[in-house]
Amino acid sequence: MTNPVSYETQGEIAVIRIDNPPVNAAGQAVRAGLVAAFDRFSKAPQKVAVLYGAGRTFVAGADISEFGKPPLEPKLADVVTHIEATEKPIVCVMHGTTLGGGLEIALSCHYRVMLRGARLGLPEVLLGILPGAGGTQRLPRLTGLLAAAEIITSARQVPAEEAMELGIIDALSDAEPLVAGLNFATELLVRGLGVRRVGELPAPKPDAEALAALKAKVAKANPGQIAQVTALESVERAATLPLAQGLAEERRQFLELHNTPQRAALVHAFFGERKVAQLPELKGVQPRKLAHVGVIGGGTMGGGIAVASLLNKLTVTLIERDQPAADKARAGIEKMLGDSVKRGKLSAGKRDALLKDALTIATDYAALSGADVIIEAVFESMDVKKEVFANIDRVAKPGAVLATNTSYLDVNEIAAATSRPADVLGLHFFSPAHVMKLLEIVEADKTAPEVLATGFALAKALKKVPVRAGVCDGFIGNRILKTYRTAADHMVLDGASPFQIDRALTGFGLAMGPYAVADLAGIDIGYMTRQRLLPSKDPRERWGEWADKLYELGRLGRKTGRGYYIYDDQSPRGRPDPEVDAMIAEERARLGITPRSFTDEEIVERYMAAMINESARVVGEGIAARPLDVDMTLLFGYGFPRWRGGPLHYADETGLDKVLATIRTAAQEDPYFWQPAPLLEQLVAEGRLFASLNGE
Numbered sequence: 001m002t003n004p005v006s007y008e009t010q011g012e013i014a015v016i017r018i019d020n021p022p023v024n025a026a027g028q029a030v031r032a033g034l035v036a037a038f039d040r041f042s043k044a045p046q047k048v049a050v051l052y053g054a055g056r057t058f059v060a061g062a063d064i065s066e067f068g069k070p071p072l073e074p075k076l077a078d079v080v081t082h083i084e085a086t087e088k089p090i091v092c093v094m095h096g097t098t099l100g101g102g103l104e105i106a107l108s109c110h111y112r113v114m115l116r117g118a119r120l121g122l123p124e125v126l127l128g129i130l131p132g133a134g135g136t137q138r139l140p141r142l143t144g145l146l147a148a149a150e151i152i153t154s155a156r157q158v159p160a161e162e163a164m165e166l167g168i169i170d171a172l173s174d175a176e177p178l179v180a181g182l183n184f185a186t187e188l189l190v191r192g193l194g195v196r197r198v199g200e201l202p203a204p205k206p207d208a209e210a211l212a213a214l215k216a217k218v219a220k221a222n223p224g225q226i227a228q229v230t231a232l233e234s235v236e237r238a239a240t241l242p243l244a245q246g247l248a249e250e251r252r253q254f255l256e257l258h259n260t261p262q263r264a265a266l267v268h269a270f271f272g273e274r275k276v277a278q279l280p281e282l283k284g285v286q287p288r289k290l291a292h293v294g295v296i297g298g299g300t301m302g303g304g305i306a307v308a309s310l311l312n313k314l315t316v317t318l319i320e321r322d323q324p325a326a327d328k329a330r331a332g333i334e335k336m337l338g339d340s341v342k343r344g345k346l347s348a349g350k351r352d353a354l355l356k357d358a359l360t361i362a363t364d365y366a367a368l369s370g371a372d373v374i375i376e377a378v379f380e381s382m383d384v385k386k387e388v389f390a391n392i393d394r395v396a397k398p399g400a401v402l403a404t405n406t407s408y409l410d411v412n413e414i415a416a417a418t419s420r421p422a423d424v425l426g427l428h429f430f431s432p433a434h435v436m437k438l439l440e441i442v443e444a445d446k447t448a449p450e451v452l453a454t455g456f457a458l459a460k461a462l463k464k465v466p467v468r469a470g471v472c473d474g475f476i477g478n479r480i481l482k483t484y485r486t487a488a489d490h491m492v493l494d495g496a497s498p499f500q501i502d503r504a505l506t507g508f509g510l511a512m513g514p515y516a517v518a519d520l521a522g523i524d525i526g527y528m529t530r531q532r533l534l535p536s537k538d539p540r541e542r543w544g545e546w547a548d549k550l551y552e553l554g555r556l557g558r559k560t561g562r563g564y565y566i567y568d569d570q571s572p573r574g575r576p577d578p579e580v581d582a583m584i585a586e587e588r589a590r591l592g593i594t595p596r597s598f599t600d601e602e603i604v605e606r607y608m609a610a611m612i613n614e615s616a617r618v619v620g621e622g623i624a625a626r627p628l629d630v631d632m633t634l635l636f637g638y639g640f641p642r643w644r645g646g647p648l649h650y651a652d653e654t655g656l657d658k659v660l661a662t663i664r665t666a667a668q669e670d671p672y673f674w675q676p677a678p679l680l681e682q683l684v685a686e687g688r689l690f691a692s693l694n695g696e
Helices: 028-043 076-084 101-108 135-143 145-154 160-166 177-191 208-221 227-237 243-258 261-275 300-311 323-342 348-358 382-395 411-415 449-461 477-494 498-508 514-521 523-536 546-552 578-591 600-620 627-637 647-654 656-667 678-686
Strands: 005-010 013-018 048-053 090-094 097-099 111-115 119-121 171-173 292-296 315-319 359-362 373-376 401-404 424-429 438-442 465-469
Touching: 005 028, 013 028, 013 177, 028 076, 048 177, 076 101, 076 243, 090 101, 090 177, 097 101, 101 119, 101 135, 111 160, 111 177, 119 160, 135 145, 135 227, 135 243, 145 208, 145 227, 160 171, 171 177, 208 227, 227 243, 243 261, 261 627, 261 647, 292 300, 300 315, 300 323, 300 348, 300 424, 315 323, 323 348, 323 359, 348 359, 373 382, 382 401, 382 411, 401 411, 401 449, 411 424, 424 449, 438 449, 438 627, 449 465, 465 627, 477 498, 477 514, 477 578, 477 600, 477 627, 498 514, 498 578, 498 600, 514 523, 523 546, 546 578, 600 627, 600 647, 600 656, 600 678, 627 647, 647 656, 656 678
Parallel strands: 013 048, 048 090, 090 111, 097 119, 111 171, 292 315, 292 373, 315 359, 373 401, 401 424, 438 465
Antiparallel strands: 005 013, 424 438
16 A cells, blocks of 8 residues: 655755545554654654645544544544654644544644634544544644634634634645645744644633533533533643643543444444445436526526525526516525625625526526426425426426425425436425425436436536435335424324423424424425325324314414414413413313323433334335435424434434333333334344445
8 A cells, every 4th residue: 555644855845745545644654653753754864844745735633434433543643743743843734624632633733723714623523523633622722712612612714814813723825735835944944943733732822601501602502512522621631630640531531422322323423424325226327418508487496496406506497477576585685695695605796696697597498498307396285296296297308307395295296297207206305495404305217317317417506415215105214204293293192292202302402302393394385295195084083173273273383473382572482372382271171181201311212112113114114225325304393303323313312122022011001103114023033233234
């Protein structure tokens, strides 16, 4: 294997280059190469060393291929200590994204130069750990405690200009990395400057009051998570312990976090996010051309799809039914792009150029004749969608991909409304479409492989997390949602309060409870779903009717100021509505149900058991290709806590036998709803985990 770390000389300057594409990850070969290179420099006549990275970035973090494996020598913590101890000055040049171990390497160098446009950060908390090679001890010596603590606990990337203001770096440059390093090294030689070790700088001043406030803020922003608060404690020690002791404590806490379930869950989410787009059946399949997107329907969803496409350099043609609707759609898109300008994500000039040059809004389907992908985003009605697809079929060019944004409906039936079902697939965006990362890509019976590949290519272009789904009512996410929401309704019928359920589940880590979600989405959405499914309702199925009463009363949730919760100036985020409890009590009395109490633990156990059981059915039936596809769907579209890894990773951690026992116990009360999924029973019988089905 070629050594990824090279050593050259230019007069009195040693040049050490890391070349480990694509991101110069600090794998074992890089670490060993750095030790050897700096040993060579220590013995050489050169007076200054320049360390830089080849390609598009300096070291962008650890080598992910080493995750979950026994550590390989030399450890990064030992490498950075070795570099810092060098007796001659070292200049590190940072370009691209210098993250995690890459920044810890830079902090071990004696001087740092950063190219404009570059960014740096210590994002380890996103993987459930803390910086383990000196980051929590060296960074505060440059920035002060509070700034370092904020950078580490937020995992944010710091732009070069801010890094300069904070004192993390010594100079900014517009030159190429090597030139920038040579220029700075030459200046050191001229000025006769020597070694300046970050670890020998004065300890930062303690600020107990500010850190206590930050700790409270961090705990509130990351409920249930341990890495952020632990990292903050480690940073705090930089002010009270000598460097060697601080580093030892940092290492101890790093190893403790490394062995936690949260770290395992976050690593699963990290790899799953990347693996979910890698379908074996699409290997070698080329997507079709993708430059011009057509969108039919300019409402909230259609407008969001259009904005997502515009922001990612795609040309958009949007169709509305008439000119007033077209004008309203344009206004909605202008507002969304304007919000991006306000947030600093887009310049005003770029917004104006997108609206002028990249967006066309028309009322005639013929305007779609040049589109490569056409996405229907109209009302959730099979008759309406079939009519739209018949119109698309008449004008779309040969080879255009035709997509429906349906949340539930049969994509096979929609495809049959065209003369080209092989060109049809589902693209289930989540609202707001220009913000939410999940994109369910629904493969119909006749969808051609290159059409499916184009769906994944579009997801990549839009920076979405794509999940392949099969055809069934609700696909992956909404099908599972219906089941666990039903389990919640059953607990309410049996005596739990919807507000207790919401509290228990947010305590578990969900972003929102199911009844707060219903208010946010609109009570009318659930009502229409129930009405659609009513003809196929099994007589054994239990179904609470209080939500239908809320709909009939016009209490549709946040948009009307009242649903399960009351939304007003007193409680803009909502407070429990006692009338809802009264409605539910009346329904229990009518059905002859004697209410019982539920503990929060029992609520979580049953809710999760229902979610896991239906997830197992979805995988077993092939609607989801792998358990990780379910996990990514729930993580990125349904507010499942990332630090729990997804429902099926959580099931593995909990114990599949325990989950199955919960289901069988509940089945004694309701054998129809609580039927164990065959796949779950099989895995328990064989002593296997869902993870065994994810492939390599």
